[in-house]
Amino acid sequence: MATVLVYIDNPGDSLHKTDRELLTLARILGTPAAAFIGELSPAVAEELGTFGVSSVYQPSTPGLDELLVAGKAAFLSAAASATQAAAILLGNTFEAKEIAARTGIRLASGVITDAVAVSEDFQVTKSVFAGSYTVQATVTSGTPIVTVKANSVEVQPAPEGCVPETHTVDVDVPAAAARITSRIEKAASGRPTLDEAQVVVAGGRGVDGNFGPIEDLADVLGGAVGASRAATDAGWIEHAAQVGQTGKTVSPRLYISAGISGAIQQKSGMQTAKVIVAVNKDADAPVFEIADFGIVGDLSTVLPQATEEIRKRKG
Amino acid sequence: MDETKSALKIAVLVKHVPDTQFDRHLQGSDHSTDRSESILSELDEYALEAALQVIEAHGGEAAGHRVTAITMGPAAAVNAVKKALQIGAHDGVHLTDDALAGSDASGTSRALAAVVRHLGDVDIVLTGMASTDGETSLVPAQLAELLELPQVTFASSLEIGDDDGAWRLSARRESDNYAETVECSLPAVVSVTDQINEPRYPNFKAIMAAKKKSVCTLSLADIGLDASQVGLEGSWTRVEDAQPRPPRTQGTIITDEGDAGLRLVDFLAEQKLL
Numbered sequence: 001m002a003t004v005l006v007y008i009d010n011p012g013d014s015l016h017k018t019d020r021e022l023l024t025l026a027r028i029l030g031t032p033a034a035a036f037i038g039e040l041s042p043a044v045a046e047e048l049g050t051f052g053v054s055s056v057y058q059p060s061t062p063g064l065d066e067l068l069v070a071g072k073a074a075f076l077s078a079a080a081s082a083t084q085a086a087a088i089l090l091g092n093t094f095e096a097k098e099i100a101a102r103t104g105i106r107l108a109s110g111v112i113t114d115a116v117a118v119s120e121d122f123q124v125t126k127s128v129f130a131g132s133y134t135v136q137a138t139v140t141s142g143t144p145i146v147t148v149k150a151n152s153v154e155v156q157p158a159p160e161g162c163v164p165e166t167h168t169v170d171v172d173v174p175a176a177a178a179r180i181t182s183r184i185e186k187a188a189s190g191r192p193t194l195d196e197a198q199v200v201v202a203g204g205r206g207v208d209g210n211f212g213p214i215e216d217l218a219d220v221l222g223g224a225v226g227a228s229r230a231a232t233d234a235g236w237i238e239h240a241a242q243v244g245q246t247g248k249t250v251s252p253r254l255y256i257s258a259g260i261s262g263a264i265q266q267k268s269g270m271q272t273a274k275v276i277v278a279v280n281k282d283a284d285a286p287v288f289e290i291a292d293f294g295i296v297g298d299l300s301t302v303l304p305q306a307t308e309e310i311r312k313r314k315g
Numbered sequence: 316m317d318e319t320k321s322a323l324k325i326a327v328l329v330k331h332v333p334d335t336q337f338d339r340h341l342q343g344s345d346h347s348t349d350r351s352e353s354i355l356s357e358l359d360e361y362a363l364e365a366a367l368q369v370i371e372a373h374g375g376e377a378a379g380h381r382v383t384a385i386t387m388g389p390a391a392a393v394n395a396v397k398k399a400l401q402i403g404a405h406d407g408v409h410l411t412d413d414a415l416a417g418s419d420a421s422g423t424s425r426a427l428a429a430v431v432r433h434l435g436d437v438d439i440v441l442t443g444m445a446s447t448d449g450e451t452s453l454v455p456a457q458l459a460e461l462l463e464l465p466q467v468t469f470a471s472s473l474e475i476g477d478d479d480g481a482w483r484l485s486a487r488r489e490s491d492n493y494a495e496t497v498e499c500s501l502p503a504v505v506s507v508t509d510q511i512n513e514p515r516y517p518n519f520k521a522i523m524a525a526k527k528k529s530v531c532t533l534s535l536a537d538i539g540l541d542a543s544q545v546g547l548e549g550s551w552t553r554v555e556d557a558q559p560r561p562p563r564t565q566g567t568i569i570t571d572e573g574d575a576g577l578r579l580v581d582f583l584a585e586q587k588l589l
Contacts, residue, residue: 068465068466068467068497069456069459069468094468097451097452097453098452098453100453101420101452101453101457102460104420105421105461106460110419110421111420111421111453111551111552113451113453114450114451123555127560128450129448129450131560132338132339132560133341133560135555135558136557137552137553137554138552138553138555140550140551142551174463176464176465177465177499178465178466178497178498178499178503179498179499180497181495181498182495182496183493183494183495184494184495186491186492186494193491199588239510240491245335245447245450246357246509254586254588264335264337265335271563272560276563277579279575283568283570289563289565290565291565292566293566293568293569293582294565294566294568295568295571295575295579296568296570297571297575298571301571301576302571304576305577306576306577308576309576310580310583313589
């Protein structure tokens with residue numbers, strides 16, 4: 001079977017959930033191999049083996065992390081050539097999409113982003129116009145390069161594991177690259193990221209500066225905290241929490257919108273959620289038009305009551 | 316003007332896109348975008364503002380710095396350039412050719428890279444973080460690869476400074492997990508987020524002044540590209556089918572009578588979401 005190359009970037013001590021999803025998809029489509037950046041710990045090597053990865057490719061040059069995208073794209077295209085990959089899969093983060101973009105130019109290959117499904121002949125299903133349309137797209141030149149949204153694939157290890165062999169790929173690092181001169185890690189919140197979360201609780205103008213009730217409900221549901229542009233612009237929460245057309249597009253199982261009117265920009269960021277719950281004082285808020293369950297009421301009383309009840313039921 | 320460095324030439328890429336305030340549509344057998352209700356992409360205004368602020372910080376137009384707005388597309392696409400001229404760009408370029416229709420990100424990047432090469436001596440190619448129609452964010456990175464320039468994408472702040480007589484760029488970027496500073500020499504391809512600034516509005520005087528600014532119209536032949544390198548033919552991806560998503564229907568709406576939180580939990584339990 002043809003090799004399907006999965007790009008894996010600095011997983012640390014264990015693979016990310018999105019890495020596992022990509023490896024599962026790669027095994028469905030062919031023989032999975034990994035183009036791997038970072039330290040390959042024994043635990044991660046073993047985990048790769050459980051997904052049927054028999055070959056792991058690593059760059060000959062360290063320090064690709066210090067350059068913005070150019071070096072990683074050079075590595076991925078070299079790895080794709082070395083493996084004669086039939087397709088390349090990456091995650092759907094901004095950086096992964098850019099690595100895909102540049103690899104596409106290097107390999108004269110088409111790139112399809114935001115995939116939610118990939119069939120065995122590499123036909124890709126994705127949504128466009130922020131969820132308004134579902135399209136089927138194919139790559140017509142070169143090696144299909146597909147970036148896959150989180151939660152699109154159910155993780156499944158290979159029936160039989162293997163022990164991966166590591167190979168080094170020579171990388172000709174481009175001279176013209178921006179250099180990362182400092183990086184400050186943000187404190188981990190302990191919550192899932194917006195992209196990966198199955199539950200998102202989002203607040204807007206109606207929270208009036210207090211994200212406490214939003215955060216409490218998100219925590220009791222094991223979810224992520226989101227926000228409308230109005231809330232991030234007001235400085236009530238960091239910009240990274242913004243859901244909407246100029247923020248993140250999420251499609252969790254449950255999206256709870258609180259104090260957000262649901263103008264089209266917000267709507268386009270969350271309308272592919274499986275279940276939408278809306279809480280808003282204004283009965284005419286457009287968000288109610290798409291809510292599966294809507295509550296006309298004050299979020300500062302409704303949310304804490306729900307949070308308390310969930311705690312009680314969970315014992 | 317700083318004596319040691321050359322005047323800055325900034326090319327801002329602007330796109331004429333369907334207004335996101337309304338429902339957007341695909342049309343025809345090639346599932347192309349319906350552009351009848353189009354405007355300058357909101358996200359491009361941040362790029363234009365960033366370009367204007369960069370040159371204003373270094374003496375502005377009087378110091379010889381120039382901001383050129385570039386667009387590609389059919390006749391109406393020039394409206395994105397005209398809006399950019401009203402906001403403050405000094406001149407415009409409109410690449411238009413029937414063969415461009417249906418270009419994917421790679422075809423678009425090839426065409427725009429050829430325009431930038433045609434202009435020559437561009438110090439910064441500035442773009443928004445994404446177009447609000449294709450929403451892929453692929454073009455800035457592909458331009459950097461094609462032009463063999465450093466890419467500085469998703470900048471949330473931008474500074475151009477001196478480095479031994481040459482221009483040097485420094486930017487901040489933020490992700491979920493970190494904030495970082497990146498640096499490169501010019502020329503470079505830069506994209507900016509909607510957090511970088513507050514775009515200015517054109518005033519009456521600027522709108523009148525824009526009428527005197529020049530827009531250069533280019534064809535594929537002018538920039539040395541063949542029709543087979545762009546459009547549907549030159550694209551490396553193809554949309555085979557497009558179906559509008561079934562509209563969501565309204566569910567149960569209740570008014571809080573003191574127990575809405577409990578009823579919400581009942582609903583979540585019914586949906587097996589707890």
